[in-house]
Amino acid sequence: MIRGMPTFHAFAPGRVELLGNHTDYNSGVVLSAAIQMGIRAEGSPRGDSTITLSSEGIEGTAAADLAAGLKPRGTWDDYPLGVVEMLRRAGAPVGGFDARFTADLPLGAGLSSSAALEVATAVLTTRMFPCDVSPLDLAKICRRAENEFVGVSCGLLDQVSSIFGRRDHVVFLDCRAESVVQVPFPSALGLLIVHSGVKHALTGGEYNERRDQCFEAARRMGVLALRDVTSDQLAAADLPPLVKHRAAHITGENERVFEALDALRAGDGDRFGKLMTASHRSSMENFANSTPELDALVEIAIRQPGCHGARLTGGGFGGAIVALVDVEASGRIAEAVVAEYLTGTGHRATAYPCLVGDGALAAA
Numbered sequence: 001m002i003r004g005m006p007t008f009h010a011f012a013p014g015r016v017e018l019l020g021n022h023t024d025y026n027s028g029v030v031l032s033a034a035i036q037m038g039i040r041a042e043g044s045p046r047g048d049s050t051i052t053l054s055s056e057g058i059e060g061t062a063a064a065d066l067a068a069g070l071k072p073r074g075t076w077d078d079y080p081l082g083v084v085e086m087l088r089r090a091g092a093p094v095g096g097f098d099a100r101f102t103a104d105l106p107l108g109a110g111l112s113s114s115a116a117l118e119v120a121t122a123v124l125t126t127r128m129f130p131c132d133v134s135p136l137d138l139a140k141i142c143r144r145a146e147n148e149f150v151g152v153s154c155g156l157l158d159q160v161s162s163i164f165g166r167r168d169h170v171v172f173l174d175c176r177a178e179s180v181v182q183v184p185f186p187s188a189l190g191l192l193i194v195h196s197g198v199k200h201a202l203t204g205g206e207y208n209e210r211r212d213q214c215f216e217a218a219r220r221m222g223v224l225a226l227r228d229v230t231s232d233q234l235a236a237a238d239l240p241p242l243v244k245h246r247a248a249h250i251t252g253e254n255e256r257v258f259e260a261l262d263a264l265r266a267g268d269g270d271r272f273g274k275l276m277t278a279s280h281r282s283s284m285e286n287f288a289n290s291t292p293e294l295d296a297l298v299e300i301a302i303r304q305p306g307c308h309g310a311r312l313t314g315g316g317f318g319g320a321i322v323a324l325v326d327v328e329a330s331g332r333i334a335e336a337v338v339a340e341y342l343t344g345t346g347h348r349a350t351a352y353p354c355l356v357g358d359g360a361l362a363a364a
C-alpha cells in the first residue's frame with residue numbers, strides 16, 4: 001500500500017442456493033442465503049494507473065496497467081480486473097490501486113467464491129473511487145464481468161446473494177422483475193454445507209449445454225422464458241423427451257420456491273426441507289446435474305435426525321450439498337455425514353456448519 005493513502009475495506013460472503021436451481025437465467029425465482037465465510041478485501045488508491053492485486057487463500061499476486069487496457073488472462077485476477085473494467089465501462093472513475101484479498105471460503109466448492117471475489121472488488125473499488133451505482137446495478141456489473149470478461153455465462157443469483165444477504169434472512173430474487181426481498185429465516189435452523197471432495201468447474205461445457213436446452217424448450221413453447229410455463233403446461237406439451245426433462249426441472253423449481261416462501265411465512269422448516277429434497281430428486285431425474293457423490297451425501301444427510309432436507313447447491317456436476325438442519329444438531333449431523341460418506345464412497349467430504357450471514361451491504 002502506498003504510504004499516506006487511506007485504506008478501505010470490504011467483505012463479500014459466499015452464497016448458498018437453497019431452492020431455484022438454474023432458474024436465474026430462465027427469468028425465474030431463487031431463494032438463497034449469504035453464509036458467514038467469504039472474501040475480505042483491503043485496498044488503497046495509488047494515484048497512478050497501476051493495479052496490484054495480492055491474495056491469501058486464493059492464488060498469489062498480479063499486476064495490470066489501466067493505461068494499457070485490461071485483458072483477460074485466464075487466471076484468478078480476471079475476476080477483479082473484469083469488475084474494474086465493467087465499472088469503468090459503466091462510467092465509474094476508477095484509477096490505479098493496490099488491493100489485497102483474504103479468503104476463508106473454500107474455492108471451487110459451489111459456494112460462489114468467484115462472485116465473492118467480484119463483489120469484494122466492486123465494493124472496495126466503489127469505496128476507493130466513489131460513484132453512484134445502486135446495489136442491484138453493482139450485482140449486474142459483477143455478473144457482466146463474469147459473463148464478458150471471464151467468459152462464464154452465469155445468471156445474477158450469486159452476485160445478488162453476496163450483496164443482499166442478511167443474517168437470519170434468505171434472499172428471494174425474482175430474475176424477471178429484477179427485485180430482491182429479504183425474507184426472515186427461523187433462527188433455530190442452520191445450514192450444513194458438505195463439499196463432496198469432487199471439484200466443480202462451471203467452465204466445463206455442461207452449464208452452457210443446460211442453458212441452451214432450457215432456451216430451446218422456451219422457444220419451442222413459444223414463450224420468452226421458461227418462467228412463463230407451469231409444470232402442468234409443460235406436461236401437456238409436445239417436446240423432445242430430453243428437452244422436456246430439462247424444462248421440468250426449471251418449472252418445478254420455480255413452483256417449489258413459491259411453496260417454500262409460504263413455508264417460511266408459516267415457520268415450517270420441515271416443509272422447506274422436503275422441498276429441498278424434492279429439488280435434488282429433480283436434479284437427478286430431470287436435469288442430470290448431480291453426481292453419485294452428491295446423491296450419496298444427500299441420501300446420508302436426510303437420514304439423520306434433525307435434518308429437514310438436503311440438495312445439491314449451485315451449478316452442480318460436483319461441488320457441495322446444502323442440508324437444512326436444526327442448529328443444535330448441526331455438529332453431530334456433520335460428523336455422521338462425513339463418516340458414512342467416507343465408508344460408502346471412499347471420498348473425503350468436508351462439512352461446514354453455517355449460519356445465515358450478512359451480505360456485503362449489511363456487513364458494511
Ligand code: GLA
Nearest residue numbers: 021022154155156157314315
Ligand atoms: C451457478 C451460476 C448461477 C446459477 C446456478 C444454478 O451457481 O453461477 O448463476 O445459474 O449455478 O442455479
